Amino acid sequence: MPVPLAELGPAPYAVDGASPQTAAGPGTAVRQPRSVPAAGRRPVGCPxxxxxxxxxxxxxxxxxxxxxxxxxxxxxxxxxxxxxxxxxxxxxxxxxxxxxxxxxxxxxxxxxxxxxxxxxxxxxxxxxxxxxxxxxxxxxxxxxxxxxxxxxxxxxxxxxxxxxxxxxxxxxxxxxxxxxxxxxxxxxxxxxxxxxxxxxxxxxxxxxxxxxxxxxxxxxxxxxxxxxxxxxxxxxxxxxxxxxxxxxxxxxxxxxxxxxxxxxxxxxxxRRPPASGTTGHPVRTPVQKTRADGGTVAMPSISSRLLTVSLTLAGVRRWQFAPKRFIGAAAPPRDPNGHRPPILRHVTVRRQDVEQWPTYVVTPVSGGSAGQILYLHGGAYATEITVGHWNLVARLAERTDRTVTVPIYPLTPEYGHRDVFPTLHRLYRRVAALGSADRLAVVGDSAGAGMALALVQSLPAGDPRPGDLVLLSPWLDATMTNPDIPAIAPRDPLLKPAHLRSLGHLYALPDLPSVAEVSPINGPLRDLGRVTLFTGTRDVLNPDARRLRHLAAEQGTEIVLHEYPGMLHDWVLTPIPEAKRVIGQIADLLTPTRPAAPPPPQLKPTPDRSPPPQPR
CATH class of the missing domain: 1.20.144 (Vanadium-containing Chloroperoxidase; domain 1)
Structure with a gap:
């Protein structure tokens, strides 16, 4: 469920002097990266x-x-x-x-x-x-x-x-x-x-x-x-x-x-002038607040507070995921090109469809030889990938030197989890086959994070497990029945529990929303690989994130939980200092500690051998 950011409409993508392309089909280049100056010769005035x-x-x-x-x-x-x-x-x-x-x-x-x-x-x-x-x-x-x-x-x-x-x-x-x-x-x-x-x-x-x-x-x-x-x-x-x-x-x-x-x-x-770096520009350092036990906790930045106030005054949570936006005569038709990425710096983007799913492969200019990332975007299972998601994908590819595969899965209410997971399993196997499993990370935000956890939980015994599972503001329980949610709901500027409950029910049909593929907090929590979870305290999904760590510990699985005080849902998609801090933590987590393997082979489109799911 992303922070609402303006979607860029379909735009032409140029390929080094070639005429702009107006459509991107399977196997075609979507854009070419801007040339990067040689080391030591980066223009000083650009930043x-x-x-x-x-x-x-x-x-x-x-x-x-x-x-x-x-x-x-x-x-x-x-x-x-x-x-x-x-x-x-x-x-x-x-x-x-x-x-x-x-x-x-x-x-x-x-x-x-x-x-x-x-x-x-x-x-x-x-x-x-x-x-x-x-x-x-x-x-x-x-x-x-x-x-x-x-x-x-x-x-x-x-x-x-x-x-x-x-x-x-x-x-x-x-x-x-x-x-x-x-x-x-x-x-x-x-x-x-x-x-x-x-x-x-x-x-x-x-x-x-x-x-x-x-x-x-x-x-x-x-x-x-x-x-x-x-x-x-x-x-x-x-x-x-x-x-x-x-x-x-x-x-x-x-x-x-x-x-x-x-x-x-x-x-x-x-009250404190920021420290100056070598360029003379301020360096952002988080302000620390002392807790009662003598420890310290980072305080929210000014930018994040302004963002929270702006979203609250705009009343975003009243309409962002309101079911009437997706159901009935008032629901607008979906844009068939709404998933296309904007111009992204320092990466190349290629579209390689998998079983009629539009699928994008994002490769950093450094080659992406450090491993693979399978990224699943959020949006309450009902909204398309946004510019904020694409910017996050580009930063992850650039900072980790990994190739990122981004599937555009079908959305509810037209489709449900039974339509998504069979193809998602086959896509995962293809990505895992491109390299070593310990160099594979499954990353998701919001509903995509819940889908990522459910994917790893439902892998058959013979399939390789990813080395890392990174969950950003995950939606873990579609029933929204955690007793701690009502205390946080008035402070969340983005999400309304009743809206999420309705969309979760639609995505689960014909099953109950408590089924593990929709509410992975109810699934098995063993053999998940290294799990890292990021959550904010102004997010109605925060109580379930805490509960997941507790349940996983009972089953012998350790989840590293990074809880950001005062952060709203999916803040990693916004241009605030705390988002950059999370990206840096993920980059440190996924950066290889041993020499990189040779560049893996590219994901190749294969003939579609199964009929596409039909809308419900």
Whole structure:
């Protein structure tokens, strides 16, 4: 069951100057890897340029998420107006200056009002972007801390917008304030009744003030000039402008400053500048928290927390695996090319169908001579392989120097486990025949991890066992009856137990969902090879992962369990530091300790000797 990532549509694959291919048939090259510079001659600017693009996309994505969140918070006009009167009365009770008096000072000059409106409209965003770009290029040791603080501040502001909609003072008719932007220009807002692109009822906190204060404090910390304190003029001027133009209350700026001041205490990772590597860029090191017993545990990164908050606010778990997406007239038709991989770096991808299953063989440019990996993707047995899966496959191939075989198995509700496992067994035997069994690893995530465990459990006595079985956020029990699941379910931003229970029942038909091929926690746990399991504590499948280790120990099998605090389901498919850490652990696990064998023969397509399963 993957984290929802945007699928790339079918794209042409170029083969070293040849014309792009629009379809990939059995035995044809799907793409050619980008040439890799010789050792010692890698261009120095490439990582920096790629990092700049990544950071730009991240900031743009955060801003888009915030903008969409503001729109979600729109539509509470009566509440926003009532809150506006409460804030106005509270300011008078606190003896704060009257916003109208400040506006009247500027009203003596139309030029001053136009200048204030222009400052409000055109300085806020460009100044913040310029600040981030300058830090990235000139002060990389300060950049990540500033970017993370900006993201947390913006996310906290969105939460306040959702919980406390507030009309700006220019909408209060009895305050004596006027909408200076609408009267004198320039204005960034339309009429509140006709403006569908912005939420004008999100005055508190003022991100104009919060961002300006962050820029000023960041520049003071990152520079050493005796004039650096003049940067504080920027937030002071911004506060004056947002109040004088009647876009914000004094309390909006005060709340923004308070949130900014609390961030270093709420998120310890922001209190420590990251260590710098030889390139001058920050090195990500996990922050440790001391347990009651004196041990330490890695705390979730800022990126993972933001991801969790974003998925929670987007309500992903309400629809991602809802059965109505796959059953009935409302279910969209499946894309026959939806499984095609995107462009992947440092690997070659070939399609070699096996018994009418689309099957891809991913080989690293180093040759893939260290062994084989059979990878089974997740998706609740109902959704197709995603870009996140393909990126994971490419990284595993590159980091382990192994060839990865990726079968595209048929999905439920059209097919069930009885349609999948006969072909899966034959595919496993073919992959195992390509080399030594101890150099074979079966890897799966989510439902694919459950399928991987069930595959090894159901192997006949004469078949070779894989050297390694790696389970990532495995779905082990389709009945979802573990008594510890309800305690975790409210904290899981991705998975809803009722949805999984329904899809597991469909996949099991005509059998019960407790059958071992669907719920491998009920199968035999002996003779599985070396088993390594990764799970997160914000995953409703985590209790069954713990239970599996306990049951395996009772049967004499040791399972190495890596439990990541605060991680959501299938986090290894996302671009966060913890995902890179898991990939590194898998690479260390599967890296051979003895000289590699000669490159194994390629998987060859064979005639289909059995009729394909028919949809149920």
């Amino acid at each position: 920096r340029a790629l990092g700049a693009v990544r950071e730009l996309l991240l900031v743009a994505a955060l801003w888009a998420a915030y903008s969409l969140g503001r729109l979600v918070a729109d539509g509470h006009v009566p509440t926003a107006m009532a809150n506006a009167h409460r804030v106005w009365d509270l300011e008078r009770a606190l003896h704060l200056p009257d916003e109208a008096s400040l506006q009247h000072l500027l009203a003596h000059s139309e030029t001053l009002l136009r200048t204030a409106n222009g400052y409000y409209a055109y300085v806020h965003f460009p100044a913040t972007v310029a600040f981030l770009v300058w830090l990235y290029l000139r002060r990389p040791d300060h950049y990540r801390r500033a970017r993370n603080t900006l993201a947390v501040l913006t996310g906290a502001a969105l939460v306040v917008h959702l919980l406390f909609p507030l009309a700006p003072p220019r909408m209060l008719a009895d305050t004596g304030l006027v909408d200076t932007a609408a009267r004198y220009g320039p204005s960034v807002y339309g009429s509140p009744t006709a403006d569908d692109l912005t939420n004008q009822y999100a005055a508190m906190p003022s991100l104009h003030v919060g961002w300006a204060l962050l820029v000023a404090v960041g520049l003071v910390a990152a520079t050493r000039s005796r004039w650096r304190w003049l940067w504080l003029i920027h937030p002071a001027l911004t506060l004056t402008v947002v109040v004088a133009t009647a876009n914000h209350y004094w309390l909006d700026g005060i709340v923004a400053a308070a949130i900014l001041a609390l961030i270093p205490f709420l998120l310890p990772a922001l």
